[in-house]
Amino acid sequence: MTALPTSTPSAPTTVLTRADWETQASAHAERANALTAGQRERSPSGKRHAVEDFLFDYYSTKPRHIRRWHPGLGVGLERADAHAGYRWFATDDNGVTRLDVAAFAADRGDTVAYIRRLLAATAGRRPVLGCFGMHEWAMVYQADETDRRHGLPLRLGRDGTDAVVESHDLVCTHFDAFRFFTPQAVPLNEHALTRETQPAMDQPGCLHATMDLFKWSMKLGPAVPGEVLLDCFELARDVRRVDMQASPYDVSSYGLDAIAVETPEGKREYALLQREFAQRAEPLRAQLIEICDAVLG
Numbered sequence: 001m002t003a004l005p006t007s008t009p010s011a012p013t014t015v016l017t018r019a020d021w022e023t024q025a026s027a028h029a030e031r032a033n034a035l036t037a038g039q040r041e042r043s044p045s046g047k048r049h050a051v052e053d054f055l056f057d058y059y060s061t062k063p064r065h066i067r068r069w070h071p072g073l074g075v076g077l078e079r080a081d082a083h084a085g086y087r088w089f090a091t092d093d094n095g096v097t098r099l100d101v102a103a104f105a106a107d108r109g110d111t112v113a114y115i116r117r118l119l120a121a122t123a124g125r126r127p128v129l130g131c132f133g134m135h136e137w138a139m140v141y142q143a144d145e146t147d148r149r150h151g152l153p154l155r156l157g158r159d160g161t162d163a164v165v166e167s168h169d170l171v172c173t174h175f176d177a178f179r180f181f182t183p184q185a186v187p188l189n190e191h192a193l194t195r196e197t198q199p200a201m202d203q204p205g206c207l208h209a210t211m212d213l214f215k216w217s218m219k220l221g222p223a224v225p226g227e228v229l230l231d232c233f234e235l236a237r238d239v240r241r242v243d244m245q246a247s248p249y250d251v252s253s254y255g256l257d258a259i260a261v262e263t264p265e266g267k268r269e270y271a272l273l274q275r276e277f278a279q280r281a282e283p284l285r286a287q288l289i290e291i292c293d294a295v296l297g
Helices: 018-035 038-046 054-057 063-067 101-123 134-138 158-167 207-219 226-245 264-296
Strands: 014-017 075-078 087-091 094-099
Touching: 014 018, 018 063, 018 075, 018 207, 063 094, 063 226, 075 101, 101 207, 101 264, 134 158, 207 226, 207 264, 226 264
Parallel strands: 014 075
Antiparallel strands: 075 094, 087 094
16 A cells, blocks of 8 residues: 655655656556556547546546556655646755645545535445446437447347346446446436535446546546546446456457356356455545545645
């Protein structure tokens, strides 16, 4: 876990020499490039990948955004010309550049407070593992082919897909999945979700709530150390892969096997993966909460 400041966040508690922070920034860029290689290769040709490109489309981000390294709170950088020009960074009389937490909090305090409230509420709940990924199925329930969000065939066909939805209880707890349900599927869900109720409903077993850790790390911007940002992105990428494997879409063209959640075996596999993702997300969520506390404090 990346260390957070133990004294006032307005002054660096650790100062990295130029050689040290350049080494960290270079390692970060190398890891970011490896994680985004596929998307960068496809982008010039306009080709789309329903699994790998989702994080960039859905969260309106680009590879260059996660390639940019920040040291996080409480870390000063010697002779950091680039960072000196970034928003919310300041350079003191000794030539040490660091995040001006007071300036960042003044501009983004309301956002940070909301993120903190949502993450803490989510962390305080037990994982719910009984949804079996039906949110993706509800997004195509009784929909015409032209209304599908991804250009992939349905593994069970339209009638088979609708039958799976009708044979399951829809218990989605995440608004940003629920808002893409077809009109026919909305009344089938146990919860009538809204943006306002999101902090009261998000729970750590939800794949989309776990993916959103990447979104929150991006919104916290330079307050998040580069390692934490890439850990959140990598987790979100792994979650998205499972999200699509358990979906009604045929993902065999991507070399992926289906997780047949309409079967008892598929349900067991999906629930196991949900639990594993929740365990991976727990320390990352805790780190983001600590960062929010440091900014707000």
